[in-house]
Amino acid sequence: GRAVKIHPDRDYDKIMTGKRHGFVVAYEVGFDDDGRIHGIDMRYDGQCGWSSDLSGPVTDRALFHADNCYFYPAVHLTSRPLKTNTVSNTAFRGFGGPQGMVGCERVIEEIAFATGLDPLEVRKRNFYGTSDRNVTPYHQKVEDNVVHEIVAELERSAAYAKRREAIAAFNRDNPVLKRGMA
Known part of the structure; x- marks a missing residue:
């Protein structure tokens, strides 16, 4: 043969x-009326394409980020790299991390919708703690946790509550056009 x-x-x-x-993320989550997660079972199915390339490590890394900054008291996480009839996918910036975080953030949004709570409140109620509720699903202790302080500062500096009120007022007064916050 000859190179081309x-x-x-x-x-x-x-x-x-x-x-x-x-990724397709399937999950079952148990939570209370305050939006606090009591247990979660998540499965991350990764579309790998026709060859495995770096798919195993990518799907595994998605699991390491499946908690993001949230404490799961009872957890079962699995990943499956799936061979598909498509181009072979590969490691990309984030290497599975973004997919893992997007999966858990979707769960938080669903809990907020089911309970009628503000998604930010659900997030704050499930953050890792500083002295307890601070062990990851893979048994690593979370140390130097500053997520509470960072989110409080962002909430204040972004005028989050005021903006949420303005959005709710606009949506009440407009039957067709709606606003939201990303």
């Missing part, structure tokens, strides 16, 4: 080269 060199245009290059792994 190709120069595909950008559109074709995007079709044929690997990208970030897409």
